[in-house]
Amino acid sequence: MNLYYIAHVANAVGGLVFTTKPAKSVDSDFSKNFNEVTATNEGIKVVNLIDSNDPLAIVKDEVTKDSDDNIFTLATTAEVLFNNLPYLNGLQNSKIVIHAQLPKDEFSYVSSLKDSGFTILLSNNALEAHDMSIVAYLLATAISRPVLHFFSPSDACTEKNASFLDQYTIRAIIHQVIHYFDTTTCLEETKIKQLIENFKVDVGTDAYNTNNKITAGDVDELIEKSFKTIAAITGNSYKSFEYIGPAYPEDVLVILGNAGWKLSKDAQNFNAGILNIRVYRPFNFENFLKNLPNSVKRLLTIEQSLQINQFQNLLLDILNNFEKLQERNIKQVVASQLGSFTNSAEVVSKLIENSRSSKPVQNLFVDITKVISSAHKLELAYFKILEQVFGSKLNILNKLDSNLKNIGTETNPEFGFGKFLFEKEQREKLIKLIQTSITENEFQSPRAAELVELLSEWVVSSNDKTETVDKADQIIALLKEDESNAASQLLKYEHYFHKNSSWLVGSDSWSYDLGSSGVHHLISSGENVNMIVFDNEPYEVVKKNKSLYRKKDIGLYAMNFGNVYVASVAVYSSYTQVLQAVVEASNFDGPSIILAYLPYESENDDSLKILQETKKSVDAGYWPLYRYNPTYEDNNEEVFKLDSSNIKKELQDFLDKENKLTLLTKKDPLLSRNLTYSLTSDIKTKQKQKAKEAYDSLLEGLTGPPLTIAFASDGGNAESLAKRLGKRGAARGLKTFVLAMDDLTLEDLAIETNLVFITSTAGQGEFPQNGRNLWDAIKNAPDLDLPNLKVAIFGLGDSAYWPRKEDKHYYNKPCKDLSKRLSLLGVQELAPLGLGDDQDADGYQTGYAEWEPKLWEALGVSGAVSVDEPPPITNEDIKIASDYLRGTIVEGLNDQSTGAIAANDQQLTKFHGIYMQDDRDIRDERKSEGLEPAYAFMARLRLPGGAATPQQWLKIDELADTRGNGTMKITTRATFQLHGVVKHDLKAAIRGMNSVLLDTLGACGDVNRNVMVSALPSNAKVHKQIAHTSYVVSEHLLPQTTAYHEIWLEGVDDNDVSPNDPKVWESRKDGPRKKKVLVSGNALVDQEPLYGPTYLPRKFKVVITVPPYNDVDVYAHDVGLIAIVDKDNIVTGYNVTVGGGMGTTHNNKKTYPRTGSLFGFIPYDKVHIACEKIMLVQRDFGDRKNRKHARLKYTIDDMGVDVYKQKVEELMGFKFERPVPFEIDSNIDYFGWIKDESGLNHYTCFIENGRVEDTPELPHKTGLREIAHYLIKVGQGEFRLTGNQHMLISNIADTDLAGVKSLLSKYKLDNTNYSGLRLSSAACVALPTCGLAMAESERYLPVLISKLEESLEEYGLKHDSIVMRMTGCPNGCSRPWLAEVALIGKAPGAYNLMLGGGYYGQRLNKLYRSSIKEDEILDILKPLFKKWSLERQDGEHFGDFLIRTGVIKPTTEGKYFHDDVPEEA
């Protein structure tokens, strides 16, 4: 009856109807019903297609040909639909309703199509089939997209008094409601009119038909409307999710199937409810939750299927919304499968028992016959899919045992391929035997004629893998009846009659050596064999595991052959795509490779973890989803289909080559963005070649000998030395050419004449990055002979970098190793090895000055007169030439050929708050693949006072997700940083920030930086005053250039979220300046009244604190303002400290950290003037020649504190008053709740090292977003950032306290129960983004602290505060030099240990041990902590204790920082 009513509705709708049937001669139930019903409609046309004849290909052709916007119907079975998966995509934009009949109790077909993009409806009986058919046509007509209607088989219409509609009414609903056709109807006219009005609001307009951007929300809305329409006419009501059961259940069974009604009564006995799914796609999760009673604690997702699947799609639908489940307090989701059953009580009891047990079994399969109580191996998920698609036709070629235990790990593709070839040979023999026996008419049985016909058919179609009706069993049965010799010969090959789909199953271990692994052999064979290769490596593991560099991309490798089908799939990302790929691969005539991703670290990983890992990899482009079918070219179809939005660089290169790029880019703008991000080498290589050609032609006129200079350089010194040497050589008439060492190959060495290497020293005596490949090649070349090559080598190193005797050999190790190795290979020495040492009087220049003349002498050009060399370009040159910070930033942003900007512009963007960085975790990998580094930018906000409104918080949160790397960093200057912003997104990110009145101007660069203040939750009145002062100082010292506005903000931009965005900043009174235009129309030129065109020699930092707190580390900055507060909480003024600063250079004793010197008191209204004048003295007297000596701290020491102060006073025109006494007692944050004097509440959260992100354990980012929404709702509250990288939820009224507390608790932001050490710790960003980092910091300090905490607990120190800080380099961003314990990165895994800093930031620490590793750090610190616990005096802090007990000497002043360092350090 179901079919009858579907035919009834389809007939009423009219148009072209396709039905499928197994064979020409047989009528299917579909065709019978349609023939019967359609007799009443002359306008309808029915086309019968054959199941095995790719019916959807024909449907697709017909539908895409249609230009009249007709509606189509396809009535078929779920199996046929499934076998035709590859054609589904072709129907995407068609107005077609597909009615697919499911096999009894088998709903896995429904979830298989979850990612098809089609709307999916389900019905279980005749009445539902009738009603859902109407809904399907309404939807398909309205959205011009396919709608899939799955229905269960049923023989009889069981509904009594069911209200089926007559055809006129149905036609009226479909046509009148949507198109206002004037059709006779048996409905009252008024009712129809009412319906039309009802629908018109949303779909009566043509908008839905013409607008391609139909969202899931639109479809949901239409479904609701359609259900209402049905209810209005028939009284039958439907919902997308239909709940039946008790009002307050704790368990709910969510069922994809038709068992819900049967189970509901028994479920009630367990106080459990049932949620039936009527609309499976779009899966509206809000709606899903709305239909669940609030009391639910556990969800049981149940897919009805007779086959045991490893993988449950419904579970993933739910887990995809994990956070929302948590919000609803749903603690558990258990997936089960339901096979056939009779005893519903038993089924319900098993399911609920499992769900309520302490360790529920995932993927429990409940069937009348068996219960499978444990999951299969994870990677069998794909195997199950192959089984699902091919059933008994699946032939795993390298299956070693029935349990498949060894699949993909120990078996080799060669093995399976050999088996394939053997089977092929046997099949060919069989074909020959059949041909002979038919020709010679050898069969004897009475059914010989039938047998011959079947055998002939079989031979003809023997290579047709798509044939779905397998005649093998029929043939074998007839052969067994035949007693002829021919029959018995053929039966020997019985196994080969079946048309199998043959697969090799392997692991990514095959990717390591494609040449010898057999993969190459298989790909190049052209044989019709399929291979599925698993990759289980999570993205994070790949990034960390350097040993995987040799792993090759098999997909890319195969695509380059041009005749291989290749797909990259991930079952946890798109199930439908996996199925499509598997079917397409099997149908492809030639080798096929499917790369199947399933990231997990252990077999115990749960679905949520795998889902998240998969998402990360697919979204990041690490694992793009695609399908590549070279035969599509013949049909003018796209050969490459990208099924995810991100793509890897290598793939993009490949597509580029295939000339498909333009098409793809047009189709997918997001792809364009990613391409821009990663597009690198091609254009650059071409440019490089051009430059070399130009240079070569320039050298044509030169007559001297050739000289190639190869450098290996991380920091740039070796490179600039090489370039200078090149210029000097050319000036002497030599044909010089300068390049990075890795741009040379071994083959080049054999043809070079004179070669100079200049290399610096990295890490533990290693070659810098751009020299490692050539060095590895030279080192490992077994039979290289270079007798004609003349070589000179100069190395740069630091003889004091590794102070311990046993490490001394690292000094200049690369150049020494290279020299030794080359002399073994027989090269001639052009000049003796030159060693540059940073410890020499002029640094490495001392050694170089001696070495270079020897080189000229050897080349016979020592007497040549050199032309004047232009002086090197300095930062000062860049600033002055930049036209007030413009440079060529705009051109750089528009240059799509690279993700970087020009080197000079990188200096200038800092003034705009923007740093260019690259992901150093993948630098080596990209380099090894010939790619430029993964460039991205860090954008830092200017946030004077450190406070953000909830709206501003939400915007930064949004930009972090849409433009950055998904996280926000709270910095040590109490502002935000976004990391990972690619060039293409930079402007949009900056505009987004400005749309909420936040800017980045002056957040970095040689100007006044963000003005930071104490968080001071305890005193609102004082905080307001200091926040105001910070604003005044920040605005007063803000650069006046209009370049910022011109580059980032001028005009409108396609990426603006709202057209009103520009209005926000255009009407702003403060912040970045806009260009003023005179009445005459001329623009005023920029001026910098305070800075001048060269700005400051280095950065300038101002902070404000309020005693006794020092959470800003007032002594660490150029200017420290210590607020003096009277008894009425009025800030009368500030004690001013000058000359603090942190940055140093390892082993350079001329650099040191310094604490500020106290100048005196300044009244509050003059403080911005004092800051200005202090800055101006530094502007005029700071060192502009040597940036390492350019900070104010050196100027003040060089000049003398009194002289500096005097100069400031002269400029101010008044003197500093005597400092007002004050007392400071700590520099850490105070966590937890505090009420201020006005009655408002403030909560300081612990955000470890300032990284705001979501992890499965700590969903902080989501939590803070929810709190921001809450604060907006209640209309009060703000976020306050601290200089220790934590954060306050501030200004919370008592009435809102409970709301905020509950959100804090829900998102685990209310935990401050950490050790005193952890709460007092801070780390800078360092790796992977900071280009200066020598070692880990943010990612490592938490780990190290965990290793110390156990001992601290043992010594009773768990709650004692110890200020511990870490940085990845000596620049000191987290102010390590003031910590009681500090670790400063020196090389990967190696740190300098500093001890003895003052607890409240008043005293610098001192080097205790240099270059030590974790075990040494722990061995030193643990006993010291123990000693402190036993011997400390009352209230004595750790740093003070170390000094009192003589462990370390105190650093009394910055300039004595390097004195009294222990000898063994």
Ligand code: SF4
């Ligand atoms: S201290 Fe060094 S490594 Fe750390 S963020 Fe600052 S510059 Fe980078």
